[in-house]
Amino acid sequence: MPVIAEMDKAADDNAALQAQARRETLLWGAAFVIGTFGVGILNLFVDLGSALSAALFFAAMLLLFPFVRAGERLQRVSGNGSLALLRYNRRFMVASFAYVAALMGAIWLTKIGSYSAPVYVLIAIAPSLPILLMIWTMARLLQEEQDEYLRSQHIRHALVATGFVLAAATIWGFLEQFNVVPHMPSYWVFPAWAIGLGGSQIWSKLRG
């Protein structure tokens, strides 16, 4: 049907714009991942000192701003954006910075002094609060998303991520039980879930 083919071509007139937005998103995403992981890896080999290490990590975290902005632009030009996603991105960004600040603050506090048990409890719980904010942010996305197809996609990705975490935690638990792998703290559950979520989203994009 040539008419339809022409129309689809017209609909993809902004294909170049989309490609550019996709490139920018990938670039900033890679910069963010390399920056944050890079500082972490650098810390393993070089003694940067806690102040410089924190400053470098915070600088790398700032790459989250252009990354999220580029992602939002990609969603907009490809007609896949929604108000709920916009809110989700903003809330997640706030939670990410709060997490880094709380974690660094907790590490710093435990380095400079010793406290009573209740204070240690408060210090230890502080970094988990922004993670709870992230979980709430995800729940709000499902509640606020008005586009039923996008909502179904968010739910699917969340289920894949949950399956991934359940499988990974079960396998790791048995490997740990038989001394094949070292103990892994349970706070890794959330990052593992996020990796599953990202993996599902990438897989979905690749499948088209």
Add this chain to the structure above:
Amino acid sequence: MKNRLKVLRAERDWSQQDLAERLEVSRQSVNAIETGKYDPSLPLAFRIADLFGMSIEEIFQRD
């Protein structure tokens, strides 16, 4: 489920984005419905039918 969405919007010279804006959904949703990757809910199917002035059965058919 099969549907005639692509043909119907072509008859009206609407792009996927045009249709998405009229239905107040994302372009991704229109694409997923058109390609049969996603079956819309009954309320959305009614909105689609209303937009084209047709019944749901005239737009969506069993495989």
